[in-house]
Amino acid sequence: MNSTSIKLIVLTLLAVFPIDTLQADPPEYHAVKAKLLKPRQGIGNALEKLKSEAEVRVAYLGGSITAANGWRVKTTKWLQSAFPQAKIHEIHAAIGGTGSDLGAFRLAHDVLQHHPDLVFIEFAVNDGGRQPEAIWDSMDGIVRQIWKSNPQTDICFVYTFRVNYEKELRNGDNPRAASAMELLADYYGIPSINVALKIAKLEQQGKLKFISETPVAEGIVLFSRDGVHPLDAGHDIYTEVIADAIRQMETTAQPVDHSSKLKQPFVTGHWSDAKMIPLESSMLSGNWKVLPAENVLQKRFGGRMGQIWEADDPGSKLTFRFRGSQAALYDLLGPDGGQVQITVDGKPHAKLTPRFDSYCTYHRIATLNLAAGLDPQQIHTVTVEIDAAQPDRSPVAFRLKNPEEELKTAKYQGTRIRVGKIMLRGELVP
Structure with a gap:
């Protein structure tokens, strides 16, 4: 094999396997x-x-x-x-x-x-x-x-x-x-x-x-x-x-x-391609709205999350397409959080995903995992849809002095979903 052939093989390998992988x-x-x-x-x-x-x-x-x-x-x-x-x-x-x-x-x-x-x-x-x-x-x-x-x-x-x-x-x-x-x-x-x-x-x-x-x-x-x-x-x-x-x-x-x-990386699966992408109105349907600058949650979390979008009507959706292996949402959990149906490439998740847990006496930043381990070369479609029912609030009961009464208050009612950004390993596709 001559030097030209070897050089072509090396270039081909580098094209298929970039040096940082x-x-x-x-x-x-x-x-x-x-x-x-x-x-x-x-x-x-x-x-x-x-x-x-x-x-x-x-x-x-x-x-x-x-x-x-x-x-x-x-x-x-x-x-x-x-x-x-x-x-x-x-x-x-x-x-x-x-x-x-x-x-x-x-x-x-x-x-x-x-x-x-x-x-x-x-x-x-x-x-x-x-x-x-x-x-x-x-x-x-x-x-x-x-x-x-x-x-x-x-x-x-x-x-x-x-x-x-x-x-x-x-x-x-x-x-x-x-x-x-x-x-x-x-x-x-x-x-x-x-x-x-x-x-x-x-x-x-x-x-x-x-x-x-x-x-x-x-x-x-x-x-x-x-x-x-x-x-x-x-x-x-x-x-x-x-x-x-x-x-x-x-x-x-x-x-x-x-x-x-x-x-040469320590592991080939390194997340050096991880990024966050702001939501766009074209991705949204239903009653989504931007939280105004004076909103208490926008004031508190906007520095980390950027502009926060909120929706609570059942059937309101966030839909986007991307080429890559992993997707998630940078969102908020809270006492008035709802639950969502996640669908990836036409396949709905078996269970609804609540945006509420046992710590939700307050609002906090969280991650809503949507998909992982996907074919990174393929284009994937993700839809997140708000469900009509609010999730079970009982996991937080042990933190309350009078859970039977407190869980009936307005604080713990709602199906609200609040999202700051899309988290991707890959690239957004218009």
Whole structure:
């Protein structure tokens, strides 16, 4: 075979398998030993800017532990005091109750448009119920999106604590979600900080209680009320561990161009193509309307979701077509939420999908999964139609003082569906 033939074969393979989808061997999950810090290639780019008189944008992508005014705010304050010459801007990109699966879709809007120099990623608790392979798909997608946007941006994984994680940590191992992330971090040279390990060690030493209904003895730190969300003292411990880790990395880390790491992904199913697309009126039928700027829900959630659309008439539909493998809606759950019939390529889902659950004493951002694992080369049609009946409200009853009466109030009546954006892995087809 001559050189011209070989070249043609290589070009053909690259056309069929783009360079960012090639992978030598699929990873195999195993538990990874826990350490407070694994510096790997560090955060040299960010540290170089922190030591200068530059503007430094630090993003915090995570769930409710990061959304709280705790380690995120305290770490930003510490960075400003440790590097007073820098002008630090905090990018708050955390949403309670969400994991890296939503994170991959909202990354561009919540993080990348702000041009971060450093991104802390905290999803080890909220990804705790997912399989390693699913975690790799979304986390690999997040990493690759960040470096495609700017290969000079540094990334650092942060592993936080929840009760039951101590079982593995006491044996020196990471829990499953953190272990999965560690395998990916090893592959890309991403540093990781394990604040959960510090909490577990302090408890073993008798210096901390994870949770207590009664006052703890003097000198003992009460970590949380629920075993997950730290009290202020718990956030202080997180911040101290992170600050110490940054100081350690400061002694060894060098600036790195991360672009070469994109040549071969950790997993071929990475969600680097995840995106969000605003709704258009042409997709809607029925009594859909945009929430006005002064609406309380638009004020509260519009910063994340963009323009929110609302409908409540039975039979009102959202219909769109796309070429790709996965689709979902970025929507709201709430006490007046309805339920919908989802139809994909002419096949209705076997059950109605409620936009209400056991937490719905209030409204919150959620994800309505529509389809996954579709043929990415085919055009798919998705319809979401509001059902005439409201979903069962009883799952929330245990949170109410007088459920029999409260569930009859106007707050818990309705078939309302509220949607911000379409989440796609693929491209919208007009």
